[in-house]
Each structure stands twice: as C-alpha cells, then as structure tokens.
Amino acid sequence: MSPNADVIDIHPARSQRVLMLSWEYPPVLVGGLGRHVHALSVALVRAGHQVTVVTRHAEGAPLEEYADGVRILRAPEDPVAFPLATPALLAWTMAFNHTLTRTALRAAESGEYDVVHAHDWLVAHTAVTISEHLDLPLVTTIHATEAGRHQGWLPEEMNRTIHGVEHWLSNASTRVITCSGYMRDQVATLFDVSAGRVDVVPNGVDGRAWQARPRAVAAARNRYAADGPLVGFAGRLVYEKGVQHLVRAVPYLRRRHPDLRVVIAGDGPYRHELQDEIRRLDLADTVRFTGFLTESQLPAVLGATDATVVPSLYEPFGMVALEAAAAGAPLAVAATGGLAEIVEPGVTGVTFPHSDPDALAHAVDRLVGDEVFARRVARRARTMVGERYAWATIAASTAASYATAGRDHVPHRVRRAAAPTTVVRQKIAIPDGNLLAV
Numbered sequence: 098m099s100p101n102a103d104v105i106d107i108h109p110a111r112s113q114r115v116l117m118l119s120w121e122y123p124p125v126l127v128g129g130l131g132r133h134v135h136a137l138s139v140a141l142v143r144a145g146h147q148v149t150v151v152t153r154h155a156e157g158a159p160l161e162e163y164a165d166g167v168r169i170l171r172a173p174e175d176p177v178a179f180p181l182a183t184p185a186l187l188a189w190t191m192a193f194n195h196t197l198t199r200t201a202l203r204a205a206e207s208g209e210y211d212v213v214h215a216h217d218w219l220v221a222h223t224a225v226t227i228s229e230h231l232d233l234p235l236v237t238t239i240h241a242t243e244a245g246r247h248q249g250w251l252p253e254e255m256n257r258t259i260h261g262v263e264h265w266l267s268n269a270s271t272r273v274i275t276c277s278g279y280m281r282d283q284v285a286t287l288f289d290v291s292a293g294r295v296d297v298v299p300n301g302v303d304g305r306a307w308q309a310r311p312r313a314v315a316a317a318r319n320r321y322a323a324d325g326p327l328v329g330f331a332g333r334l335v336y337e338k339g340v341q342h343l344v345r346a347v348p349y350l351r352r353r354h355p356d357l358r359v360v361i362a363g364d365g366p367y368r369h370e371l372q373d374e375i376r377r378l379d380l381a382d383t384v385r386f387t388g389f390l391t392e393s394q395l396p397a398v399l400g401a402t403d404a405t406v407v408p409s410l411y412e413p414f415g416m417v418a419l420e421a422a423a424a425g426a427p428l429a430v431a432a433t434g435g436l437a438e439i440v441e442p443g444v445t446g447v448t449f450p451h452s453d454p455d456a457l458a459h460a461v462d463r464l465v466g467d468e469v470f471a472r473r474v475a476r477r478a479r480t481m482v483g484e485r486y487a488w489a490t491i492a493a494s495t496a497a498s499y500a501t502a503g504r505d506h507v508p509h510r511v512r513r514a515a516a517p518t519t520v521v522r523q524k525i526a527i528p529d530g531n532l533l534a535v
Contacts, residue, residue, distance in 0.1 A: 125155045150170070152197075300414050314400040328403065405421040405428060
C-alpha cells in the first residue's frame with residue numbers, strides 16, 4: 098500500500114478563519130508539537146487562511162503579536178503556578194486551561210472564526226469550552242496517545258486520567274486528525290471513534306531547511322567519523338525510542354566494519370543507562386553522544402551519516418525519518434507505527450522489526466556495506482519528502498478537514514437536547530487486552 102494511501106483528498110476550500118489552540122508555540126518549544134503548529138499555521142496563512150494561535154506565555158514574549166502572518170495570543174500564567182513536572186502535570190494542566198480559556202475568549206471578542214483546532218489533550222478543556230461557547234466545529238489533532246506511549250499499559254492514575262481526557266476530547270470533536278494510518282486505527286480503537294471521522298494528515302517538513310551546506314556536512318564528518326562508516330541516531334533518549342537496541346547492534350557492526358563510528362544526537366532521562374550499557378560492551382571508543390543539537394546543527398550531522406537509524410518501539414509518525422531523509426541520510430527504520438508508512442523497504446530505505454538488535458544490525462549493514470544502494474535509496478527518500486510532505490500540501494489537507502467539519506457540524510444546542518441524561522461508564526480496550534473504565 099502506498100504510504101500516502103490514507104491521506105484525505107485535497108480539494109479547493111474557501112478561506113477559513115481558524116482558532117488554533119496549542120500548549121507550545123515559539124518561543125515555547127518543548128518537543129516537536131510547537132514546531133508543527135507553527136509551520137502549519139504559517140502554511141495555512143500562505144494559502145489564504147486566517148489563523149489565530151492561542152498558546153502558553155513565555156517570559157519576554159509579547160502577550161499578543163503578529164508573526165509570519167499569524168496572530169498570536171499568549172496566556173499569562175495564573176498567580177498560583179504549578180511546576181510543569183510529571184507529579185504536578187494534571188494540576189498544571191487544569192490551571193493552564195483556565196488562563197488559556199480566558200485568553201481564547203479574548204481572541205473571540207476581537208475576531209470571528211469558522212473552526213477551532215486543538216492539539217492534544219493538554220488543551221482539551223479550553224477546546225471543548227470554546228467550541229461550545231462559539232458554537233463552532235472542533236477539529237482535534239491527536240499527535241500521540243497515552244496508551245501508545247506506554248505500550249498499552251497505563252500504570253498510574255495519572256496515565257488513566259490522561260487516557261480518559263483523550264477519549265473525551267476525541268468524541269467531543271467533529272473531526273479528528275491523526276498523522277498516520279497507524280494512529281487513525283489506534284484512535285478509532287482506543288476511543289471508540291468512527292474511522293470515518295478521522296482524517297489522516299501527515300506531519301510536514303521543510304526540506305530545504307534540512308539540507309546543510311557541503312562544507313558543514315564535511316566538518317561534521319571530520320568531527321564524528323573515523324576512516325569507516327558513520328551511523329547516526331537523533332531524538333530524545335527515552336526507552337520507547339529504542340536507542341538501546343542500536344547500542345546492542347554495534348558489536349556486530351564493528352566486527353563487520355572495524356572503523357565504524359556511531360553518533361547519538363539528543364538527550365533525555367535514559368542517557369545514563371545507555372552510557373552504562375556502552376561501558377559494559379566496551380564501546381566507548383565507537384559511540385559518541387553529542388547532547389542536544391539545534392535545528393541549525395543537526396542537518397549537517399544527519400547529512401554526514403552513512404545510515405541514520407530510527408529504532409523506535411512506538412512512533413505515531415516518525416518525524417526524524419523525514420528530517421534525516423531531507424538531509425540526505427540513508428534510512429534504517431523500525432517497521433512500526435507511522436515509520437512503516439514513510440519508508441518503503443528497498444526503495445526509500447531499509448526496515449527491521451522493532452526491539453530486534455540483530456535485525457537492526459543487518460539492516461544497517463546493508464546500507465553501510467553497499468554505498469551505491471545507500472545513495473540510491475537516499476535520493477529517492479529526499480524526492481519523496483518534497484512530493485508528499487511539503488507544508489503547502491499538509492496545509493491543504495488540513496483545510497479540507499476544516500471544510501468537512503464545517504459541513505458535519507451539529508449545533509451544540511441540538512447535541513445537548515439529544516444527549517442522554519445518565520452517565521455511562523464505558524470500558525475501553527487497550528492494545529494489551531486490559532480494560533480501562535472511563
């Protein structure tokens with residue numbers, strides 16, 4: 098099946114007035130979500146739509162401004178602020194949604210909108226409140242699920258609560274957007290949402306931004322490679338990214354290629370365990386950690402690799418695979434989640450079963466051992482990025498979802514009249530077969 102087979106049809110749509118809700122947006126950048134919302138908003142504006150983003154305030158940033166054609170309103174933190182840390186995440190989220198809602202209401206006082214677009218569960222309460230208050234269709238992008246992040250096991254009350262909020266938000270939305278067919282199926286199963294209400298719109302990438310100058314690529318190679326091949330990884334150092342399986346594949350690869358070097362770009366809580374494993378396997382001279390690299394530094398490192406590995410156990414989409422492809426790196430990715438929809442084996446890269454260091458090693462060996470093959474799949478992957486994942490294409494698909502939501506929208510007063518008066522506790526099946534009462 099074509100990696101793009103599930104993407105919604107793009108059709109001409111009138112200009113939309115969009116109220117976008119996101120907990121991060123430049124200069125607040127915690128993960129990839131803020132960059133996604135920024136790039137999508139700018140692309141929508143360039144396509145002729147009007148976009149207002151309501152987001153979290155950052156020290157030194159204006160409470161309201163226009164930037165890149167996007168109107169941005171930032172919600173100041175309430176006087177009683179909770180730390181944004183895991184134990185206090187739910188308390189922080191509720192406090193944040195109070196101030197986000199007030200800011201969104203301020204945006205509504207000075208503008209009219211056709212659709213509310215929410216990004217993930219952290220803005221759920223504001224999204225539902227504002228869409229009901231303004232009687233507008235709600236479109237929600239579910240970038241990842243709590244059940245997916247934990248491989249179907251939700252160990253703590255907080256995890257189960259987040260799952261419940263995701264369920265509520267998905268069912269309160271007129272349309273749901275997911276980044277891959279894999280995520281569409283997960284959302285439909287976990288949250289009992291009809292697949293017909295879910296639009297697959299992949300994440301986008303600015304291919305030109307990831308093409309480093311040849312001099313920068315050469316400098317990165319001189320810094321991180323020896324006389325043999327250079328294998329790379331980029332991402333957060335957490336268990337679900339699967340870096341441990343790359344590390345365990347290195348002894349085989351080093352026997353095959355004695356001058357092999359591995360560069361791991363990124364940081365995270367799993368770094369110390371990875372370093373312990375590297376010492377245990379006597380790989381200190383082979384594997385190097387760079388720490389976090391900026392978007393101006395990372396393209397050159399990716400472009401310098403003979404293979405970039407994405408060994409994730411769970412990956413709703415696989416943005417780093419697109420970025421690496423745009424940088425010119427040959428790809429070796431786990432055949433899981435959205436990654437399996439991006440890379441066509443033998444055509445735009447190579448794949449391997451996740452959590453299998455031996456299969457990972459053989460996949461990487463195929464690339465580093467055959468330079469002609471590696472460069473051919475890298476060229477095809479870079480072309481694919483430009484054709485399928487340009488932000489103009491992603492914005493057009495998103496606008497089409499807005500138009501469908503507008504046609505499908507049922508006024509909230511009608512919904513309330515038809516809603517049952519009793520609360521039903523529903524059991525939701527998650528992938529490992531457990532049941533959650535929501």
